[in-house]
Amino acid sequence: RLGQSHSEAVEAAYKVAIARCEHEKLKSADACLMEVIGEKNPEHFFVATQDVDLRKKLQEVPGVPLIFGLRNALLLEPPSSFQRKFVKTSEEARSCMTKSEFKKLKKSTKNILETKEIGDSSNKNEELENQKLEMQADKKTHYARKGMGVKDRPQFKRKRAKAPNPLSCKKKKNHENPSTSSGK
Structure with missing residues:
Protein backbone atom coordinates (compact mmCIF):
# COMPACT_ATOMS: atom_id res chain seq x y z
CA ARG A 1 0.00 0.00 0.00
CA LEU A 2 2.77 2.46 0.88
CA GLY A 3 4.72 1.83 -2.27
CA GLN A 4 8.21 0.76 -3.14
CA SER A 5 9.88 3.68 -1.31
CA HIS A 6 8.57 2.52 2.09
CA SER A 7 8.93 -1.24 1.64
CA GLU A 8 12.26 -1.46 3.51
CA ALA A 9 10.86 0.50 6.46
CA VAL A 10 7.81 -1.78 6.64
CA GLU A 11 10.02 -4.89 6.59
CA ALA A 12 12.18 -3.47 9.39
CA ALA A 13 9.06 -2.66 11.43
CA TYR A 14 7.87 -6.29 11.17
CA LYS A 15 11.19 -7.50 12.61
CA VAL A 16 10.89 -5.33 15.75
CA ALA A 17 9.49 -7.00 18.87
CA ILE A 18 6.08 -5.70 19.92
CA ALA A 19 5.19 -4.93 23.54
CA ARG A 20 1.51 -5.55 24.20
CA CYS A 21 -0.49 -3.70 26.81
CA GLU A 22 -2.93 -5.74 28.89
CA HIS A 23 -5.64 -3.21 29.79
CA GLU A 24 -9.29 -3.74 28.89
CA LYS A 25 -10.54 -0.16 28.66
CA LEU A 26 -9.15 2.38 26.25
CA LYS A 27 -6.41 4.53 27.75
CA SER A 28 -4.50 7.51 26.51
CA ALA A 29 -1.13 6.84 24.88
CA ASP A 30 0.72 8.46 27.81
CA ALA A 31 -1.02 6.29 30.40
CA CYS A 32 -0.49 3.16 28.32
CA LEU A 33 3.24 3.87 27.93
CA MET A 34 3.61 4.57 31.65
CA GLU A 35 1.85 1.28 32.44
CA VAL A 36 4.01 -0.76 30.04
CA ILE A 37 7.24 0.78 31.35
CA LYS A 56 9.17 14.91 32.20
CA LYS A 57 7.17 12.01 33.67
CA LEU A 58 9.62 9.45 32.31
CA GLN A 59 12.62 11.34 33.68
CA GLU A 60 11.43 10.30 37.14
CA VAL A 61 11.49 6.60 36.20
CA PRO A 62 14.97 5.11 36.65
CA GLY A 63 16.55 3.39 33.68
CA VAL A 64 14.45 4.88 30.87
CA PRO A 65 16.56 6.38 28.08
CA LEU A 66 14.66 9.13 26.28
CA ILE A 67 15.06 9.93 22.60
CA PHE A 68 13.63 12.99 20.93
CA GLY A 69 13.84 14.54 17.49
CA LEU A 70 15.25 17.97 16.82
CA ARG A 71 15.11 19.22 13.23
CA ASN A 72 16.45 16.27 11.23
CA ALA A 73 18.36 14.45 14.01
CA LEU A 74 17.50 12.07 16.84
CA LEU A 75 19.05 12.97 20.19
CA LEU A 76 19.45 10.89 23.34
CA GLU A 77 18.51 12.95 26.37
CA PRO A 78 21.09 12.97 29.21
CA PRO A 79 20.06 11.27 32.48
CA SER A 80 18.01 13.44 34.82
CA SER A 81 19.11 14.32 38.36
CA PHE A 82 16.60 11.79 39.74
CA GLN A 83 18.08 9.02 37.59
CA ARG A 84 21.62 9.98 38.65
CA LYS A 85 20.63 9.84 42.33
CA PHE A 86 19.04 6.42 41.79
CA VAL A 87 22.22 5.10 40.13
CA LYS A 88 24.38 6.47 42.95
CA THR A 89 22.26 4.87 45.68
CA SER A 90 22.09 1.53 43.86
CA GLU A 91 25.89 1.52 43.40
CA GLU A 92 26.38 2.23 47.10
CA ALA A 93 23.99 -0.59 47.99
CA ARG A 94 25.85 -3.02 45.73
CA SER A 95 29.26 -2.03 47.09
CA CYS A 96 28.29 -2.75 50.72
CA MET A 97 28.49 -6.23 52.19
CA THR A 98 25.28 -8.06 53.06
CA LYS A 99 24.86 -9.89 56.36
CA SER A 100 25.19 -13.31 54.75
CA GLU A 101 28.41 -12.25 53.00
CA PHE A 102 29.77 -10.90 56.29
CA LYS A 103 29.02 -14.22 58.04
CA LYS A 104 30.75 -16.17 55.26
CA LEU A 105 33.78 -13.90 55.50
CA LYS A 106 34.03 -14.39 59.28
CA LYS A 107 33.74 -18.15 58.90
CA SER A 108 36.42 -18.33 56.21
CA THR A 109 38.82 -16.13 58.21
CA LYS A 110 38.37 -18.39 61.26
CA ASN A 111 39.15 -21.44 59.14
CA ILE A 112 42.24 -19.79 57.70
CA LEU A 113 43.52 -18.79 61.14
CA GLU A 114 42.99 -22.31 62.48
CA THR A 115 44.88 -23.89 59.60
CA LYS A 116 47.73 -21.39 60.02
CA GLU A 117 48.11 -22.26 63.71
CA ILE A 118 48.26 -25.98 62.94
CA GLY A 119 50.61 -25.75 60.02
CA ASP A 120 52.99 -22.99 61.19
CA SER A 121 55.95 -25.32 61.60
CA SER A 122 55.50 -27.07 58.27
CA ASN A 123 54.64 -23.81 56.50
CA LYS A 124 58.09 -22.29 57.13
CA ASN A 125 59.80 -25.00 55.11
CA GLU A 126 57.17 -24.78 52.39
CA GLU A 127 57.53 -20.99 52.22
CA LEU A 128 61.29 -21.27 51.66
CA GLU A 129 60.74 -23.80 48.89
CA ASN A 130 58.04 -21.61 47.30
CA GLN A 131 60.35 -18.60 47.37
CA LYS A 132 63.11 -20.59 45.65
CA LEU A 133 60.67 -21.80 42.99
CA GLU A 134 59.41 -18.25 42.40
CA MET A 135 62.99 -16.96 42.00
CA GLN A 136 63.73 -19.70 39.48
CA ALA A 137 60.53 -18.96 37.57
CA ASP A 138 61.41 -15.24 37.46
CA LYS A 139 64.88 -16.05 36.08
CA LYS A 140 63.39 -18.35 33.45
CA THR A 141 60.92 -15.72 32.26
CA HIS A 142 63.72 -13.13 32.15
CA TYR A 143 65.89 -15.40 29.99
CA ALA A 144 62.93 -16.39 27.84
CA ARG A 145 62.19 -12.73 27.16
CA LYS A 146 65.79 -12.09 26.15
CA GLY A 147 65.75 -15.08 23.82
CA MET A 148 62.57 -13.84 22.15
CA GLY A 149 64.00 -10.36 21.70
CA VAL A 150 61.42 -8.80 24.03
CA LYS A 151 62.77 -6.01 26.20
CA ASP A 152 61.29 -4.74 29.43
CA ARG A 153 61.44 -1.10 28.42
CA PRO A 154 61.30 0.37 24.95
CA GLN A 155 64.46 2.16 23.90
CA PHE A 156 64.00 5.64 22.59
CA LYS A 157 66.21 6.84 19.79
CA ARG A 158 67.88 10.13 20.55
CA LYS A 159 67.53 12.80 17.92
CA ARG A 160 70.88 14.09 16.84
CA ALA A 161 71.58 17.57 15.53
CA LYS A 162 71.11 17.83 11.80
CA ALA A 163 72.56 20.15 9.22
CA PRO A 164 70.47 23.12 8.05
CA ASN A 165 68.33 22.85 4.96
CA PRO A 166 70.61 23.73 2.01
CA LEU A 167 67.76 25.38 0.12
CA SER A 168 67.14 27.87 2.91
CA CYS A 169 70.76 28.99 3.19
CA LYS A 170 72.32 31.86 1.21
CA LYS A 171 75.09 30.95 -1.14
CA LYS A 172 78.56 32.19 -0.32
CA LYS A 173 79.87 35.03 -2.48
CA ASN A 174 83.05 34.24 -4.34
CA HIS A 175 85.64 37.00 -3.82
CA GLU A 176 87.82 36.96 -6.92
CA ASN A 177 91.22 38.54 -6.76
CA PRO A 178 91.20 41.88 -8.62
CA SER A 179 94.68 41.29 -9.99
CA THR A 180 93.69 38.08 -11.80
CA SER A 181 90.58 39.52 -13.39
CA SER A 182 92.22 42.78 -14.55
CA GLY A 183 95.30 41.03 -15.96
CA LYS A 184 93.86 40.56 -19.45
Missing part, protein backbone atom coordinates in the same frame (compact mmCIF):
# COMPACT_ATOMS: atom_id res chain seq x y z
CA GLY A 38 6.24 0.44 35.00
CA GLU A 39 8.14 1.84 37.97
CA LYS A 40 11.64 0.55 37.18
CA ASN A 41 11.53 -0.33 33.46
CA PRO A 42 12.24 -4.06 33.88
CA GLU A 43 12.10 -4.66 30.11
CA HIS A 44 14.72 -1.92 29.43
CA PHE A 45 12.60 0.04 26.95
CA PHE A 46 13.89 3.13 25.15
CA VAL A 47 11.21 5.79 24.68
CA ALA A 48 11.23 8.09 21.66
CA THR A 49 8.74 10.93 21.95
CA GLN A 50 8.27 14.60 21.16
CA ASP A 51 5.78 15.07 24.02
CA VAL A 52 7.48 17.26 26.66
CA ASP A 53 5.06 16.30 29.45
CA LEU A 54 5.62 12.58 28.86
CA ARG A 55 9.38 13.10 28.85
